[in-house]
Amino acid sequence: MTQIVRTRFAPSPTGFLHIGGARTALFSWAFARRFGGDFVLRIEDTDVARSSQEAVDAILESMKWLGLEWDEGPFYQMKRMDRYKEVLAAMLADGTAYHCYTTPEELDQIRDAQRARGEKPRYDGRWRPERGKELPTPPEGVKPVVRFRNPAEGSVTWRDLVKGEISFENSELDDLIIARPDGTPTYNFCVVVDDWDMSITHVIRGDDHVNNTPRQINILRALGAEVPEFAHLSMILGPDGQKLSKRHGAVSVMQYDDDGYLPEAVINYLARLGWSHGDDEIISREQLIEWFDLDHITPSAAQFNFEKLDWLNAHYIKQTTPEVLAEDIARRLAKRGVETAQGPSLVTLIGLYRDRASTLVQLADALEAFYREPVISEELAIQHLSEASRGALAKLRGRLADVSWEKAALSQSIKDTCTELGVKMPQVAIPLRVALLGVPQTPSIDAVLEAMSREAVLARIDRVL
Structure with a gap:
């Protein structure tokens, strides 16, 4: 890269950060880190009715838990209103934007008539300034919106770094509203000004934004701004091939913490969700930074797989x-x-x-059962704590009362009890596990005994005798 790479992650604080947003953040972060660039965090909070500080806090907490440190920000759009209005005024002055007094009711009538004629419903440009065109007299009491004067001819084309070349005819794009009647700017306009002011070089985001991109490119060009590179990520599907929903993964990132996943495992899993480096499955954070590129992002939808996430998590638990x-x-x-x-x-x-x-x-x-007496189910008691089993535990208890409390001696005590009673190891070890921890399977029973105190072991055996 000959330029300084600058990427951004720009969530709306209208809810938690879900796994799809986390992947977008990760790819943006990794790309910036790979090329020694900057990763900017921006909070797009202009939807005042739905935005909340609680959601902002949840997003920041999730980013920190994942270890996705940002270099600049967080920037809040609501704190940049003066800047947006400054750019709007400049666009109105140079004719790249104009006031439109068409009311919502009039727009509905226009669109109904267009549908009746079999046409695509759209704004008809009645307030768009054109050379030699006489505009209507502004109606009294109507506050205008501001519309962007989209080019009427030609096309807008870009080479998407994931999807390849994408092109839209300008004739298909009507004049976008960039400020509401109360003067507040709209999403597509704020995004453009932010990316321009923040010198964003690469916009990595979900492919639900593809239709916004030609409008944003045209606004950037009207401002004389550099157009960033775009990379649109395909959606994440659930294990059943359907759109990801709460029942299979579209929950808060912090829910993965609650469910017992390590951030390293989630990062590794997200990195492989639509991107690959050969056949590598285990990818550390350091390797991701070294290897990440946009060339190996698949343009097809990725599928969420909890079994793979569990497998990765088990690996990272072993490594911790x-x-x-x-x-x-x-x-x-x-x-x-x-x-x-x-x-x-x-x-x-x-x-x-x-x-x-x-x-x-x-x-x-x-591990919980080591710190408070376990509840032994009736089924396990019937199966493993018969009169004969309790007799074997009583024999073992006598040996454990004064044996040296270390693994080899404890193991020998169990073996001696088996020999004395003429039974196999499981006939003593399994009842012992149930008595101590309420389960029939544990790691090596001598190691479990050694980890517990003699007093606790004898007391738990006594409880079932």
């Missing part, structure tokens, strides 16, 4: 130190009212269990 995971698990258990300061070492337990979990919620679920 028990000490780091312990902070997260302690926080999750504290929310459940479970105190981990008293009891087994959380770091030790995580070392035993992290290879068995695909989410941090699963890990917390497994």
